[in-house]
Amino acid sequence: MTHPRNRHTTLALAVLAAGLAWQGLAMAATVKGTVSLPAELKIGRRFLGHWRVENTNVAMQHANLRGGTLVLLVGPQFQAVPPKSVSVEISGLQATPPALVISEGTVVEFKNSDKVAHDLSIPEHSEVMAPERLSSGAIRKQRFATAGEYVVRCTEYPHIVVSVIVTSSPLFSVVEDKGTFKISDVPEGHATLKVWSNGAWVHEQEVDVTAKGLDLTVKVQGSSSAKETAE
Amino acid sequence: MFLSKIWFVLVGLLAGIAVTAAFVAPRPADRRIEQLEGQRMDRAQYAAEQLLKNDARRWVDYVAKLGTDGKLIDALDAASHGGELRPLHESVRNRLRELVPDRQAIGAESIIAVDNKGRVVGRVGDDEGEFGESIAGAEVVADALRGYLSDDVWGANNRLRRIGASPVLSKSHDRIVGALVVAVETGKRLAEMWKRNLGVDVAIVLRKNVLSSTLPEALLTQLPEVIEEHAAEIASHKRTRALPLYMGSERLLTVAAPFTGEAAEQRAYYVLMTKKSPESDPWALLSSTSSDDLKWGRFPWLPLGGSLLAIIGIGLFLQRMEIETPLKHLRAEVHRLAKQEILKIEDTKYGGKLGGIARDINAAIEHFTHAPLPKSETAKKDISAILDPKAASADGRSFDVSNPVVPAKTAVPPPAAMAASLFGTPRSAPGLGGGPPAVPAAPPPAPFTAPSEPAPFLAPLPSHHVAPPPVAAHHMPPPRPLPPPFAKPKAPEPVAPLAAEATAPTVQDPDVAHFARVFEEYVALRQKCGESIVGLSVEKFTAKLQSNRQQIVAKHNCRTAQFTVYEKDGKAALRAVPVRD
Numbered sequence: 187m188t189h190p191r192n193r194h195t196t197l198a199l200a201v202l203a204a205g206l207a208w209q210g211l212a213m214a215a216t217v218k219g220t221v222s223l224p225a226e227l228k229i230g231r232r233f234l235g236h237w238r239v240e241n242t243n244v245a246m247q248h249a250n251l252r253g254g255t256l257v258l259l260v261g262p263q264f265q266a267v268p269p270k271s272v273s274v275e276i277s278g279l280q281a282t283p284p285a286l287v288i289s290e291g292t293v294v295e296f297k298n299s300d301k302v303a304h305d306l307s308i309p310e311h312s313e314v315m316a317p318e319r320l321s322s323g324a325i326r327k328q329r330f331a332t333a334g335e336y337v338v339r340c341t342e343y344p345h346i347v348v349s350v351i352v353t354s355s356p357l358f359s360v361v362e363d364k365g366t367f368k369i370s371d372v373p374e375g376h377a378t379l380k381v382w383s384n385g386a387w388v389h390e391q392e393v394d395v396t397a398k399g400l401d402l403t404v405k406v407q408g409s410s411s412a413k414e415t416a417e
Numbered sequence: 418m419f420l421s422k423i424w425f426v427l428v429g430l431l432a433g434i435a436v437t438a439a440f441v442a443p444r445p446a447d448r449r450i451e452q453l454e455g456q457r458m459d460r461a462q463y464a465a466e467q468l469l470k471n472d473a474r475r476w477v478d479y480v481a482k483l484g485t486d487g488k489l490i491d492a493l494d495a496a497s498h499g500g501e502l503r504p505l506h507e508s509v510r511n512r513l514r515e516l517v518p519d520r521q522a523i524g525a526e527s528i529i530a531v532d533n534k535g536r537v538v539g540r541v542g543d544d545e546g547e548f549g550e551s552i553a554g555a556e557v558v559a560d561a562l563r564g565y566l567s568d569d570v571w572g573a574n575n576r577l578r579r580i581g582a583s584p585v586l587s588k589s590h591d592r593i594v595g596a597l598v599v600a601v602e603t604g605k606r607l608a609e610m611w612k613r614n615l616g617v618d619v620a621i622v623l624r625k626n627v628l629s630s631t632l633p634e635a636l637l638t639q640l641p642e643v644i645e646e647h648a649a650e651i652a653s654h655k656r657t658r659a660l661p662l663y664m665g666s667e668r669l670l671t672v673a674a675p676f677t678g679e680a681a682e683q684r685a686y687y688v689l690m691t692k693k694s695p696e697s698d699p700w701a702l703l704s705s706t707s708s709d710d711l712k713w714g715r716f717p718w719l720p721l722g723g724s725l726l727a728i729i730g731i732g733l734f735l736q737r738m739e740i741e742t743p744l745k746h747l748r749a750e751v752h753r754l755a756k757q758e759i760l761k762i763e764d765t766k767y768g769g770k771l772g773g774i775a776r777d778i779n780a781a782i783e784h785f786t787h788a789p790l791p792k793s794e795t796a797k798k799d800i801s802a803i804l805d806p807k808a809a810s811a812d813g814r815s816f817d818v819s820n821p822v823v824p825a826k827t828a829v830p831p832p833a834a835m836a837a838s839l840f841g842t843p844r845s846a847p848g849l850g851g852g853p854p855a856v857p858a859a860p861p862p863a864p865f866t867a868p869s870e871p872a873p874f875l876a877p878l879p880s881h882h883v884a885p886p887p888v889a890a891h892h893m894p895p896p897r898p899l900p901p902p903f904a905k906p907k908a909p910e911p912v913a914p915l916a917a918e919a920t921a922p923t924v925q926d927p928d929v930a931h932f933a934r935v936f937e938e939y940v941a942l943r944q945k946c947g948e949s950i951v952g953l954s955v956e957k958f959t960a961k962l963q964s965n966r967q968q969i970v971a972k973h974n975c976r977t978a979q980f981t982v983y984e985k986d987g988k989a990a991l992r993a994v995p996v997r998d
Contacts, residue, residue, distance in 0.1 A: 231556045235568035235580075235678040236473040238560065241481075243590040247563040278535055280554025301550045302573075342573040344682035345556045 215395050217379070218368040219402030221255060221361050226408050227383050232345060248363075254284040254383060255361035256351060257404070259369055261377040262395065266354035274348050275299055276320075276340075285349035285382065287358045290333055294350065296326045305341035317341065337385045347385050372399070381406055419769070421735040428728055443697035450694050451670075455659035458672040461615045461689050462656055466674065468611065469579075469687075472601070473568035473677075476581030480528070480597040481566055484585035488512045489530060492539070493585050493595030496532035506548040509539025517541065524606055526578060529598040530585070533562060538595065552598075556679070557582045561596035570603070570680035572623050577603040577676070577685055603676075604629040611689075618690040622673070624683060632690065636664045644673045644686055651675055651686070661693065668693040743771050751778065928966065928977060932959040935991070938982040942989035969995055 230249025231238070240246055269291040275282050277299035288294065298304050298320045306326060307317035314336060320326050330336065330352045340346040351358070357377075359367040372395050381389035381404060389406040483489065492509045496502060509530045517528060520541060527542025535553020552558050557569040561582035569580040578600040585595040608619040612631045620630035625641040627634045640662060647657045656674040663669070670693045676685040695701055710716065743766075750762045761782065764775035926932075936958045943950050966978040975995040983990055 230563070231560060231567075233556060233569065233677075233679045233682060235557070235570065236470040237477055238565050238567040239477070241564050241566060241584055241586065243586055244564050244584070244593055246565065249559070249563065278551030278553045279558075301547070341683070343555070343571075344679045346554065 214371045215374060215397055215399035216368065216370050217259060217372050217377075217393070217395060217400045217402065218366070219400070219404055221257060221365045221367060221381055221389075222403065222405045223255065223365070223383060223388075224406055224408030227255075227388065227406065232347075232384060250363060253360045253362075254349065255365075256285050256287060256349070256382040257359045257361060257367045257369065258287070258351065258353070258355070258380045258382065259357040259372060259377045259393075259395075260355070260380060262357060262373040262375055264355050264357055264373070267356050269293075271295065273297060274338075276304055276346060279343055279346065281338075281346050281348045283360075284347065285351070285360070287351040287353060288330060289354040290352055291329065291331055292352070293327050293329045296320060296328065296338070296348070298322055298324050298326075302342070304343065304346065306338055307341065308336050308338055311336060335382070335387070349382060349385050351382060379404065419739070421732070421739050424732055424735050428732065431728075439699045443699070443702060447694075447697050450697075451659075454670050454691065454693065458617070458659045458670055458689055458691060461617045461691075462672045462674055464615055465611055465619075465687060465689060468614065469677070473579060473581060476525075476579065476599050476601055477566045477568050477583055480581050480599045481583035483513075483516055483528070484583050484595075484597045486512065486516060487588065489516075489597070490585055490588055490594060493530060493532050494587055496536070496538045497534065497594050502536070502538060502549055506539045510541060510545060513539060513541040524602045526600045526602050529600075530595060531558060531562075531598065532595045533593055535559070535562060535596075542600070558596060558598060561598070562593060564593060569678035570676040570685065571600070571678070572676075572680045572683035572685045575623065575626065575628075577621060577623050577628055577680060579603050579676075580678070611687075615689065618669075620688040620690060621686070622688060623680070623685045632664065639663065640671070640688060643671070644688065645684075647673070648684070662690070668695075739769075740771075743767050747771055747775060750775075754778070754782075926963065928963075929959060931979070932962045935962065935980045935982060939989055939991065942982050942984060946984060946988055948989060965993060969993060 228249060267289045269289045271293055272286055272288055273295040274286070275297045279300060279302075286294070296306055299322075301322050303322060304320045305317055306315070306320050308315040311334075314330070314332075315328050315338060318326060328338075330350060333352045333354070336350040336352065338348040338350060357369050357372055359369045361367045361381075361383075374395050374397055377393050377395055379389075379391050379393050379402070380387055383406070389404060391404065393400055393402065489509060489512055492505045492512070496505045513528050513530065517523075517525065520528065525542065527540055527544075529540040529552070530538050531552060532538050535551045535558055537548045537550055537552060539548055553562065555569075557567055557580050560567045561584045564584050566583045568582070571578050571580055580598060580600055582596055582598045584593045585597055586592070587594045604621060608621060608629050608631050611617075611619045618631045620632065620634075620637055620640060621628045622641055622644060625645065627637050627640060630637055643660060643662055644651070644657070647660065650657050651673060657672055659670045659672055661668055662671045669690045671688050671690045673686045673688045675681045676687065747762070747767060750759065753759045754762060761779045762775040764772055764779055766772075767775050933955060936953075936955045939958070940950050940953060943953075962980055966980075969975065969978040973995045975997045977996045979994045979996050981992045981994070983992060
């Protein structure tokens with residue numbers, strides 16, 4: 187048998203817990219939307235030759251963006267994500283995943299599953315990752331201790347690019363092939379939305395996250411359009 | 418000499434202008450040549466780019482055509498549907514060998530057939546035995562599997578290869594069953610072909626290494642550095658302007674441009690080079706002239722030669738008119754002066770320095786004779802210089818009575834002049850061209866001017882030397898009163914006439930003993946020199962010395978004069994030294 191006083195206490199605690207839970211749910215919103223990339227970023231080629239001609243029989247297929255585009259929210263308070271191991275596999279002359287967001291101190295394993303060797307480095311930050319030949323089947327572990335954006339490149343095959351965004355924020359999302367993204371548990375308030383694609387920040391806009399969340403259509407301008415805007 | 422100077426200045430200016438023109442004129446020509454060479458390199462680079470583009474299309478079309486082969490389509494279709502790769506690999510490789518028997522001859526390094534997942538089914542050329550690995554990540558391959566015909570340039574493994582890729586469609590043309598990729602040699606073969614077609618040397622550079630060149634690669638060590646220095650220019654303009662490059666002793670003009678595709682990221686460039694024309698400095702131009710350039714029809718020999726002759730002729734004429742002729746006249750006058758045919762040089766006839774020389778001679782004559790010559794029209798200009806004792810004595814040719822003790826060599830007139838004055842034989846002028854100073858050759862100085870009649874003891878001389886300048890005697894200044902100490906023992910009469918002194922020497926003269934001793938020395942020296950002493954007497958000698966002493970004292974305001982005997986040119990001569998104390 188339970189004492190009536192105890193029952194009242196338990197009931198009060200339950201009501202309080204429910205209230206707090208409701209308040210917490212009300213503070214966390216979801217930011218989602220679609221990223222529309224310009225043609226130059228979604229054709230699937232960074233290095234063009236003289237010719238790129240469509241065949242006259244079969245319809246062209248869209249390039250698989252392969253998760254190379256990220257959306258990141260900067261500004262809101264967040265609880266830091268602890269570092270964890272991440273691996274990148276290079277196979278078929280392509281890296282998977284091509285872009286990753288990791289927290290500071292994370293060690294990334296680069297595995298070469300190709301038959302050819304790859305010379306991986308971060309040319310812009312050679313002090314972080316110096317050139318080193320990664321033979322077929324070999325693994326290179328690289329620790330990223332400082333927040334920032336790093337682009338790991340292969341000297342022999344320049345199209346192999348791994349984007350590494352080092353931040354402790356959990357407020358990011360990998361853009362799907364169709365351009366959709368979703369970031370959950372975003373605190374209400376002002377934030378900056380940034381888009382990373384093809385090894386560089388390509389878009390940035392201010393957003394106000396409300397309790398209802400946001401559904402955005404992010405249109406990234408091409409380099410020619412960006413030039414016009416800047417002028 | 419004014420015109421001569423002006424002429425020389427003009428000729429000098431003309432020569433300076435000519436030399437300046439000779440050094441400056443080639444510069445615009447050099448710039449023009451460099452500009453034309455740069456334009457030529459521009460055209461060559463444009464042509465090279467077009468060749469690359471055409472070649473890329475040719476290779477893309479080539480593999481597209483290969484991809485229509487039925488056996489290849491079947492094999493790739495089977496591989497795309499999961500068929501066992503090994504037999505398909507053999508089939509594809511053999512079929513490719515059949516289709517491209519001249520692969521090396523056409524410059525294809527390898528041809529690769531992949532299924533619709535990007536796996537290598539078969540290949541010819543490099544690594545023919547390998548298959549199964551995926552190359553789907555390569556952009557050109559991925560593009561082909563999406564349906565695009567495209568090209569690229571790869572720079573892997575220190576080799577540069579142009580890539581062409583094309584999708585392989587099913588026989589029903591409704592799906593993609595795979596792709597064909599061709600890798601084309603991009604090295605020595607390409608460089609040689611471009612050299613033949615473009616007429617310029619070619620180098621191919623990948624990541625600071627010269628992969629191949631039509632020039633010795635060892636001489637192109639600077640080339641990668643030069644290109645790297647212009648990386649920003651290449652990135653913005655897709656080429657460099659014409660750059661100078663030194664290859665040993667030769668200068669090259671180079672234009673570098675990037676390859677397209679991935680190779681651009683790998684700093685792969687093709688470089689067109691041509692030897693630069695040597696700089697046209699005057700010496701280089703002269704050394705490059707040929708005999709044709711100097712032919713009569715091509716070279717203005719007549720105008721040039723005529724001009725040169727005219728310049729030289731005018732210069733010689735002016736020099737003769739302004740220098741040689743007046744100098745000749747002056748010399749003649751000096752000769753006449755030395756011969757006492759004239760009393761002074763007509764200095765007004767001479768301009769410039771010659772006039773100055775003439776006036777100096779006249780001033781020196783006036784100084785020595787102490788008799789005013791006919792006044793020069795230009796005397797006003799030089800009167801101070803003529804009469805200035807310091808200026809007159811600066812050349813050491815006349816007495817310097819300003820110093821108490823005067824060195825004998827500078828304080829007395831030249832011995833010859835002294836002797837000439839004693840014997841009435843003026844020395845002939847040596848001329849103005851050099852040698853002994855001209856002034857002593859002038860008519861004898863006044864203190865020693867011979868009387869109107871030669872002294873009895875004088876040796877006979879040629880008639881034209883015997884007669885003393887009559888004018889000088891006429892212009893002899895009146896005797897000045899002796900200074901008190903010297904005049905004291907004498908009568909109040911200032912100075913007796915020369916003849917009186919010669920005939921009546923007084924015993925009160927303190928220098929009589931000196932004169933007697935000088936006479937003895939003089940006679941002895943004349944005898945020693947083999948000269949005649951007929952007619953010499955101590956009385957006349959003493960009278961003469963007294964007369965000269967008196968004139969020296971009057972002229973230089975000294976107490977007395979001392980005479981010494983010495984030998985000059987094998988003859989006895991006398992030297993007078995003014996004594997102040």
